[in-house]
Amino acid sequence: MNGANATTTGESPEAQVSLHELTRRFGDFTAVDRVTLDVARGEIFGFLGPNGAGKSTTIRMLCGILPPSSGSGTVAGYDIATQSEQIKNQIGYMSQKFSLYEELTVEENIDFYSGIYRIPAGKKAERKEWVIEMAGLAEQRGTRAQALSGGWKQRLALGCAVLHEPPIVFLDEPTSGVDPISRRSFWELIYRLSGEGVTIFVTTHYMEEAECCDRLGFIFGGELIALGTPAELKAGFPGQIVEIGCERPFELLQRVESLPGVKSSALFGAGLHLAVENAEQTIAAIGRELPDLDLRMERITPSLEDLFVSFMQAQGRAASS
Amino acid sequence: MAPSEAIKTNALQKRFGKVTAVEELSLGVKSGELFGLVGSDGAGKTTTLRMLAGIMDPTGGETLVLGRNMAQEAEEVRGDIGYMSQRFGLYPDLTVLENLRFYADIHMIPARERGGRIDELLGFSNLTPFKERLAGKLSGGMKQKLGLACALVHRPRVLFLDEPTNGVDPVSRRDFWRILHGLLGEGVTILVATAYLDEAERCHRVGLMHRGRLLACDTPKGLKGLMTGGVLEFTTEEPRRAVRLLSADFPSGSVALFGEKLHLYYADDPEEARERAIASLKKAGLEAPRVRQVEPSLEDLFVSLLR
Numbered sequence: 001m002n003g004a005n006a007t008t009t010g011e012s013p014e015a016q017v018s019l020h021e022l023t024r025r026f027g028d029f030t031a032v033d034r035v036t037l038d039v040a041r042g043e044i045f046g047f048l049g050p051n052g053a054g055k056s057t058t059i060r061m062l063c064g065i066l067p068p069s070s071g072s073g074t075v076a077g078y079d080i081a082t083q084s085e086q087i088k089n090q091i092g093y094m095s096q097k098f099s100l101y102e103e104l105t106v107e108e109n110i111d112f113y114s115g116i117y118r119i120p121a122g123k124k125a126e127r128k129e130w131v132i133e134m135a136g137l138a139e140q141r142g143t144r145a146q147a148l149s150g151g152w153k154q155r156l157a158l159g160c161a162v163l164h165e166p167p168i169v170f171l172d173e174p175t176s177g178v179d180p181i182s183r184r185s186f187w188e189l190i191y192r193l194s195g196e197g198v199t200i201f202v203t204t205h206y207m208e209e210a211e212c213c214d215r216l217g218f219i220f221g222g223e224l225i226a227l228g229t230p231a232e233l234k235a236g237f238p239g240q241i242v243e244i245g246c247e248r249p250f251e252l253l254q255r256v257e258s259l260p261g262v263k264s265s266a267l268f269g270a271g272l273h274l275a276v277e278n279a280e281q282t283i284a285a286i287g288r289e290l291p292d293l294d295l296r297m298e299r300i301t302p303s304l305e306d307l308f309v310s311f312m313q314a315q316g317r318a319a320s321s
Numbered sequence: 322m323a324p325s326e327a328i329k330t331n332a333l334q335k336r337f338g339k340v341t342a343v344e345e346l347s348l349g350v351k352s353g354e355l356f357g358l359v360g361s362d363g364a365g366k367t368t369t370l371r372m373l374a375g376i377m378d379p380t381g382g383e384t385l386v387l388g389r390n391m392a393q394e395a396e397e398v399r400g401d402i403g404y405m406s407q408r409f410g411l412y413p414d415l416t417v418l419e420n421l422r423f424y425a426d427i428h429m430i431p432a433r434e435r436g437g438r439i440d441e442l443l444g445f446s447n448l449t450p451f452k453e454r455l456a457g458k459l460s461g462g463m464k465q466k467l468g469l470a471c472a473l474v475h476r477p478r479v480l481f482l483d484e485p486t487n488g489v490d491p492v493s494r495r496d497f498w499r500i501l502h503g504l505l506g507e508g509v510t511i512l513v514a515t516a517y518l519d520e521a522e523r524c525h526r527v528g529l530m531h532r533g534r535l536l537a538c539d540t541p542k543g544l545k546g547l548m549t550g551g552v553l554e555f556t557t558e559e560p561r562r563a564v565r566l567l568s569a570d571f572p573s574g575s576v577a578l579f580g581e582k583l584h585l586y587y588a589d590d591p592e593e594a595r596e597r598a599i600a601s602l603k604k605a606g607l608e609a610p611r612v613r614q615v616e617p618s619l620e621d622l623f624v625s626l627l628r
Binding site: 096206 | 498541561
């Protein structure tokens, strides 16, 4: 959707987040290894990778909490190594551990964050109403945070994180463990912020959420191994994907994975996805080998989950799974 | 109760003071079945699992696990039940192996069986290369697999899993489900609560909870039969804009974004809905979308029922 260029080398003037060879080492361990990328204003950038790949370390550097070991980066035009104080006013941050005060009410939590972010007295009431409206919490104003369900808490936490109208928001697995309907309403809020020009930098393990991002970066072992729009990344998928619709996917899984040309197979929703060299040949082979089963087979565009899995397998999963 | 039912509840209820967490919950899970429990946050899934696993007493109704009433005979079946809570109690400063030994001790696995059982669990969870690593240093996916291995150390015949794959990356999630598949092959009955509807799709049967009650319970296919009308899938250039446009023209809750595609739920006439939607997009200057009728997913059902 957005015209940001996947091959830029960082520090473009338009970019709200711009990283050049950003590196963070802890002793001998390199957690983030020469990451270079730009995120344009208003863009929703999805940062994906397995647990422990370096996502959170990168976000901590971008928020000015952790200094880089080498390389450079700017957030909203400020240098992450030397201007962390300025950066803190420009960003909102929310993680899976929503930092709400459980024993405070919805309004009290908002008031508390208004104080932290030094919202001017004349603006406090207006911002509070904005958060309550955005999060749909009008009827829960006086409810303690601990009595809110996960989805409400999550929207309140996002509201508190953007009280000071930051141009950039970092969301670290914001929807982990939240039910599907609440995840949907949460993404509607993200689109709304992005539509208002707010830049969103988000990590998630839900690949259907990754589909909703304008652009994606895959990080593995601290290195950025792929960068592009969801469509660009899928176009670069090595091999083809066959989707099989069937009644008993578990039973089928082992029978099909030994067939020649099948690189990997996995449960996918109610059916199976096979990563194969040649979809037509595999479909014909399965038809020959398993004629008794009434299978619906089709070559499909790879999903982001297929892509994620193939990246991880290519990078040697033994060390990471 | 039919002997083939591994889990059975009758009008199960749990109140916390004035709050009713679970109400009138009656369900049966067959032996060897994989049963999924889905529902919004706060719907009562965790409370239900705790009562079924015999960790929390209900305030009404009864539960039978393997034919034993959990109110009076829980001790008789405790050894046949495995339970993995959302924050499973791993000891971060013990190694993978030490955690497994600890759970083997708790369950009083005889010394001569212990080594073999632990090797077996390490093997199928792919944790053998990491057995000397501290549990606190494992990635999220490996922690969940270790949690599962610990919950299985005593070979339970009934397994309760509370959102076991939250915060787990897609590769580890696939591994985890492969392990569950292996357990089904051994005849273990599994009841899993999940926030991932693609996981629910592969369960034999699914219960949908809402505000403490079981709204529906059937095979995934049967549940989808609850949808009145059907689903049209739109592929357009500007999906987010298209959602906004159509949301204004159709009743609330009938349009949803699925990745880069858009789903429109119609009540009776697909042709009328298709034409109306295309006209509305065209009026706003959007190019003609590709439209096809698709089978509803559980997520479609969820969105159309609960939104």
